[in-house]
Amino acid sequence: MNTETKIPNPTIERLAFYSRPLEVLLKGRIPVVSSEKLAGLCSVNPAQVRKDLAYFGEFGVRGVGYDVRELLMEIKKILGTDHAWNLCIVGMGNLGKALVENENFKSRGYRFLAAFDNSPQRAGERLPCGLIIQSARKIAELVKALSIEIGVIATAPRNAQRTADMLTRAGVKAILNFAPTQLRTQDRCAVENVDFTVKLENLAYHLAKEE
Amino acid sequence: MNTETKIPNPTIERLAFYSRPLEVLLKGRIPVVSSEKLAGLCSVNPAQVRKDLAYFGEFGVRGVGYDVRELLMEIKKILGTDHAWNLCIVGMGNLGKALVENENFKSRGYRFLAAFDNSPQRAGERLPCGLIIQSARKIAELVKALSIEIGVIATAPRNAQRTADMLTRAGVKAILNFAPTQLRTQDRCAVENVDFTVKLENLAYHLAKEE
DNA sequence: GCCTGTGAATCCATTCACAGCT
């Protein structure tokens, strides 16, 4: 099944998910994995794994399973993580600083090429990673000059929308938003929200339920 | 519709979502809101808003709408955010440090009562918020002593599972996991994952798709 | 015998459309 079917969003989310245990298996020199094994490692249904992969091609061998290295490569190709992406980040408070240095970004080929903040006392500061914090006024200029594709928003909630506007106008194609606000963008720009207070409230709900 | 129907998970996620614009409306002294207005602010369907709320009671007035203050209170009661929760955090790298100080946690009544790290050179350090980093060996003792209900994991991926085990054994009822690993816990303990690399890969996929 | 790939069946969530209250 390789025709131009619409791919469900949960599928591509899980693809990213599958890649993590696959990396572990690869390091452990395990050559082959079955859908059942992989599903177990991700706590999903084996049929789900097979169906997800089948959207993109026939990567397995019947009676055997999937070649770990090959499958991982295919997933990376699908997700576009087979090459690096250029990021910038806006809002260099504690969270922003933690994100630029974050190992999980680096190890997966996401590189921060610029860091912005609109408070004058932060501009000019040199970060441990070597970047120097730029005034937010420079967003338009630097996004273009450095061909930045993805913008990360780590500002206070009240500045998030304004920041998103600046980023999209500068030509960024996607935004990862850490502010707990619903952003409005023209649909040329994809947005993903990372909102940990929502997750916490989820937990609180389940706890409150059992008194 | 108030009987013991199973509540869909997306519903309770959206409830947290609705509360944000409601807080803004409350501050702006807007007394009443319609499902259509609220839906617009959250980019969802108005019928969705009504159905979500109807799971928990009849909070609206036909022909009028919802009383903002009352609705917000009801949602908080449902989510269990009408009272504070006790948290601890494990893993005091950049991300951990950023999270303990984070405004969004504080403003919603989540308070960090303890911070742990298993590297000896970090233990003893005093954080800006006043907490002193404790050795991870003290988890069992302090979780009990401080009646900590929710544990936050901000360790390196390879330590996440071990940390989760310690936390659950210590009696924590829920875990918010920032490490990009699938945790295995006994089902007495709820887990929510905040995985921003998955979100980024999502964005990468959509960008890669349009060359 | 084993494990993939996939139509069919099931399950779950969203949206529609309207009856019912103010």
Added chain:
DNA sequence: AGCTGTGAATGGATTCACAGGC
């Protein structure tokens, strides 16, 4: 007249179950 609350209809995604290839 206006907006909620909700059964019914739709639309998606997950799971089942088995045919097909190693």
